[in-house]
Amino acid sequence: MEVFCVDDTEFHLGKITKVIEQACAAKGISDCEIVQCCDGKDFLNKVSGKLPVLVTLDINMPNMDGLSTLVRYRHLNPAAKILMVSSENEAVVQRLASEHHKVDEKKKQMLLSSVISRVKSGEVVPGKINSVLEAVASLGMDPLKVARENGASDIVKKPFDVEKAVFTVTRYLK
Amino acid sequence: MEKGSVEEFIGYFDKNDLENRFLQIENALTQNKEEKKELVTAMFRTIHSLKGTTAILKIELLNKFLHQYEDALGVISKNINSLVGVKKLEVFDFFLQGLDLVERVSLALFEDQEMVIKNNKELFNFYIKVIVGARELVMHQDQYFEFVDIDEDLF
Numbered sequence: 274m275e276v277f278c279v280d281d282t283e284f285h286l287g288k289i290t291k292v293i294e295q296a297c298a299a300k301g302i303s304d305c306e307i308v309q310c311c312d313g314k315d316f317l318n319k320v321s322g323k324l325p326v327l328v329t330l331d332i333n334m335p336n337m338d339g340l341s342t343l344v345r346y347r348h349l350n351p352a353a354k355i356l357m358v359s360s361e362n363e364a365v366v367q368r369l370a371s372e373h374h375k376v377d378e379k380k381k382q383m384l385l386s387s388v389i390s391r392v393k394s395g396e397v398v399p400g401k402i403n404s405v406l407e408a409v410a411s412l413g414m415d416p417l418k419v420a421r422e423n424g425a426s427d428i429v430k431k432p433f434d435v436e437k438a439v440f441t442v443t444r445y446l447k
Numbered sequence: 448m449e450k451g452s453v454e455e456f457i458g459y460f461d462k463n464d465l466e467n468r469f470l471q472i473e474n475a476l477t478q479n480k481e482e483k484k485e486l487v488t489a490m491f492r493t494i495h496s497l498k499g500t501t502a503i504l505k506i507e508l509l510n511k512f513l514h515q516y517e518d519a520l521g522v523i524s525k526n527i528n529s530l531v532g533v534k535k536l537e538v539f540d541f542f543l544q545g546l547d548l549v550e551r552v553s554l555a556l557f558e559d560q561e562m563v564i565k566n567n568k569e570l571f572n573f574y575i576k577v578i579v580g581a582r583e584l585v586m587h588q589d590q591y592f593e594f595v596d597i598d599e600d601l602f
Contacts, residue, residue, distance in 0.1 A: 282499035335492055376597060384602040402528070402601050410525035411597050 274302060274447075277320055279310040279342065280331035280358065286311075288433050289329050289358060295435070296442035305446075313337025317345065327445050329356045329429065332416055338406035340420060341392045347424035348393040354445045357425045359417055381412045389423065452504035453557045459500060462550050465493065466543060473539045476523070476530065476592075484527050491517070491524040497549075508564060509552055512574070515581040516545045522588045528601055532593035541580040548577045 276293050280286040286309050297305040308325070310316035312334040320328075328346065332339035343355055376384070388401075388408040397403045402411065405423075409416050417428055426445060429438050468490055475483035498513035519541070523530060533539075551570060555562050564571050584591060 282496075282502070284499055284503040333495065380599075384597075384599060387602045400601075407528075408602060411528040411601070 274304055275306050275308055275323060275325045276446075277308045277310060277316060277325045277328045279313065279316045279329065279334070279339070281312050281334040282331070285331065285358070285431060289429075289438075292429075292433060292435060292438045292442055293327075293329070295439045296446055299439065299443050300446050302446060313339065313342030313345070316342060317349075320346070324350070325353070326447055327354050327356065327442070329358055329442075330425075331358045332406065332420070333360070338404055340405035340409060340416060340423070341403075343420060343425055344389050344392050344405050344423050345395065351424075353424075354426045355424065356427050356429050356442065356445065357417070357420045358429045358431060359420075360431050376412060381414060385409065385412060385414065385419070448505050448507070448556070448560050450557065450560055452506060453553055453560065456500060456504055456506055456509070457553050457557060460497065460549060460553065462546050465490075465546050468493075469539060469542050469546075472523075473533070473536070477533045477536070479531050483530075487520075487524050487527050491520055494520055506553070506556065508556065508562075509549060512545075512548065512552070512578065515578055516542075516549075519545075519581040519584045522585055523592070526588070526592070526594060529594045529597045530592050531595050533591065534593055535591045538584060538591040541577070541584060544573075544577050544580070548573060 276297075278286055278289050278293065280289060290307050290309065293305070293307050297303075308319055310319055313330075314337045316328075316330075317337070330339040330342055334342075337345075339357060343357065346353060347355065385405075385408050388403070388405055391398060391401070391403060392405050402408045405419070406416060409419050420428065427441055429441055468486065472483070472486050472490060474480070475486050494513065494517050498510060498517055501507075501510040501513055552564070552574070555564075555567060555570060564574055588594075
């Protein structure tokens with residue numbers, strides 16, 4: 274059984290790995306292999322041909338951010354269980370940023386959908402936004418809400434409350 | 448926290464490089480140059496990594512500050528596609544002061560790993576001033592930067 278953990282920060286990768294290990298122990302799972310990845314591209318390379326039981330995704334990452342990875346991997350594996358790992362401040366900073374965006378909600382959704390379609394198919398168009406996180410930030414949208422609307426199974430908050438995080442993860446481990 | 452951890456962080460923290468990069472960002476943002484996005488994204492990643500490093504090395508005081516600093520820088524990086532100018536140039540003084548603060552706090556911690564910042568009055572006042580500056584920037588972004596409606600062709 275494989276669990277993939279994706280985070281660009283070694284520290285947080287170590288923390289979420291420990292959470293997964295504790296969750297597996299709690300469920301009596303002894304054959305769990307945890308694969309660590311440093312960003313979305315690394316994850317998509319390593320997960321190719323595999324069917325992990327669970328994936329954890331950091332949101333802010335270089336090369337390929339967590340929202341883009343979510344959208345792309347959900348397209349490749351519709352049945353995947355994917356937990357987003359998010360800093361508590363993410364939504365707050367974004368809400369403050371959104372106060373000067375004058376695009377209405379319907380238009381924002383439409384513009385975001387264009388980017389999501391491109392990312393799903395793996396298309397990169399020069400001169401356009403090719404990152405879901407960048408699109409969300411540019412439109413002043415809530416990244417966690419977008420994650421939920423695009424297939425995130427759940428959200429785990431950083432800094433980790435280990436007990437809460439383990440409880441959340443055990444719900445998604447078979 | 449150990450002295451070795453702070454020493455490691457000091458070796459990792461290149462203040463001169465970061466100052467030069469902020470000056471490039473100031474230039475790029477005030478003149479709305481094309482390279483603004485690349486410069487700001489790279490800086491955001493550097494600060495994000497520094498923050499992560501302080502977490503790994505368990506330097507809590509710096510980690511807490513760098514969270515605030517990253518949020519302030521996030522105002523620029525998250526809005527880079529609609530940010531076309533700078534209304535108050537002193538906003539860059541804030542970012543440079545933040546780097547001064549990181550240097551001064553890390554040197555103080557190197558001398559005394561158990562340092563309680565409240566006992567060092569001048570440094571504490573500086574710490575508070577910069578933290579308040581970070582929050583002010585996040586809460587009142589429109590006062591510091593010129594934003595326009597997003598270019599829909601980017602999507």
